[in-house]
Amino acid sequence: MQCHYFDSGACRSCRLMGVPYRRQVADKQAAAEQTLHEVTPGVQWLAPFAGPESGYRNxxxxxxxxxxxxxxxxxxxxxxxxxxxxxxxxxxxxxxxxxxxxxxxxxxxxxxxxxxxxxxxxxxxxxxxxxxxxxxxxxxxxxxxxxxxxxxxxxxxxxxxxxxxxxxxxxxxxxxxxxxxxxxxxxxxDRRTLPMRLDDVTLHLGPQGFFQTNSTVATALYRQAADWAAAVRPSSVLDMYCGVGGFALFAAPASARSIRGVELSEDAVVAARASALQAAAPERFTFEAGDAATDLAPEADLVIVNPPRRGIGVGLAHRLETSPSEHVLYSSCNPVTLAQDLARMPSLRPRQARLFDMFPQTTHVEVAVLLDRV
The missing domain is CATH 2.40.50.1070 (OB fold (Dihydrolipoamide Acetyltransferase, E2P))
Structure with a gap:
């Protein structure tokens, strides 16, 4: 894409502006694989997902x-x-x-x-x-x-x-x-939340709720989570940074009798509960306010983590490593901290990984990894 703000020097936020988009995605994929190489032996990298290169930010x-x-x-x-x-x-x-x-x-x-x-x-x-x-x-x-x-x-x-x-x-x-x-x-x-309709799931976003910045790529990310969840057939799902419920509501396979989401923001929890009322079998869903990083025992067949850029850290990584959970789905916006966290969980082996270009024209990426207990 072309940007007159970038060309004039008024704004340089999009550091990759002017680089052909296919090259941007290829370079990001190569960088992610290199960063994660030592902690993802034998992982299968799926084809990267890229949406529109312009007009994407919601x-x-x-x-x-x-x-x-x-x-x-x-x-x-x-x-x-x-x-x-x-x-x-x-x-x-x-x-x-x-x-x-x-x-x-x-x-x-x-x-x-x-x-x-x-x-x-x-x-x-x-x-x-x-x-x-x-x-x-x-x-x-x-x-x-x-x-x-x-x-x-x-x-x-x-x-x-x-x-x-x-x-x-x-x-x-x-x-x-x-x-x-x-x-x-x-x-x-009168209305307090904004409906964010992705496929057949509608998420209710409050003013202070977190939502992925790119709706097209977010939909693809949630679809991938749903595919992985369906493949491992968990009887229980725990979304430890659930936000307004995106991963929990998408990654809710028929095999799961309970889907639980935990989020620090009480406003986001209220919104997630509203979204769950429109889901199939809403009685399976429970959303609650809490600090996933410190207060929660990660016990479910499938645990989903989508932390901020700093990652899940030593404490939660240790608790996941020693938990009975058979599968972990980790979605990260920072491959560097993702690599650090994966190194702390050697008994959880990455099976598949995929890059999602959530932020075209910038160096930022989203990487999702499915891990299985060895």
Missing amino acids: KAKWVVGGSSDSPTIGILDEFREGIDLRECGICEPSLVAAFPVLAAFISSCGLVPYDVRRRTGELKYLIVTASPDGELMVRFVLRSRHQLPVIRRALPELLAVLPRAAVVSVNLHPEHKAVLEGEEEVVLT
């Missing part, structure tokens, strides 16, 4: 800069000034179409962008998520409640010009630090 997390009269939606430069990226080519078309409308709404409400250098202003970030059906979740991240009433009063105006906005919320982030959002969320619409 979530935009933009810094709001400039002024209320002329806001920028994008990133900050080295001087902490806003760079507008509203035509970003890796964002889904429904997001790109919404950005000018949201910029105009910011101006009409007089929302004052936060100035990082001076620590003044209110509107820090704009976070927008698009569902596969084109609906939107719009989140305004504010420094305080000062301009919350303004957004609340103007909400009918926003919904009139952006009818696809199904969920609108304000996140309160009073601290001056490099994190994207605060703990408190004020949902302004």
Whole structure:
């Protein structure tokens, strides 16, 4: 793909921009195999999955800069000034179409962008998520409640010009630090979750819930999980980082009498429970809040882990290594920490692996591995 922001030097986030896409995928596959070579002896690598190289990102997390009269939606430069990226080519078309409308709404409400250098202003970030059906979740991240009433009063105006906005919320982030959002969320619409329909499974995404950034590739990843789960025929499944329930709901073979999901975010657990009500045999599913990394005994025929970039770590790897679980499905966004974790579980042997190019134009990948007890 071609990007005028990259060509002009305004944004260099997509480090592989300009590299032919087939070469990107081939290079990522080679790098993943090399990183995992010593800990995956005899593993069968399935063909890598690649979706569209542009227009794939279903979530935009933009810094709001400039002024209320002329806001920028994008990133900050080295001087902490806003760079507008509203035509970003890796964002889904429904997001790109919404950005000018949201910029105009910011101006009409007089929302004052936060100035990082001076620590003044209110509107820090704009976070927008698009569902596969084109609906939107719009989140305004504010420094305080000062301009919350303004957004609340103007909400009918926003919904009139952006009818696809199904969920609108304000996140309160009073601290001056490099994190994207605060703990408190004020949902302004009647609807509180965004339905993310992937194949015949609908996941309900709340404002602070985690969802894979690429809906097309996420669907393929979940299909692969379902195929592996069907092949090993577990009687029980445990998803230890379940989020809104993606892996648990897809990897739920007929053989499984119980499918249990555990997630740190209580909002995500509520959403997962709502999704389970629409699944076949919903009584098989249990979702609960907890810290999978420290609080949970990994005991099920099939254990699924999809941790953050840091991996599962020494403690959980040891508990999986010494558990009675016969199979582990590990989905990782960081092959380096994946290799470290696999080395800690020598009695779980990788059988199959597959790369999913979740982030075209960047060096990031998702790698899923099916492990069997030796």
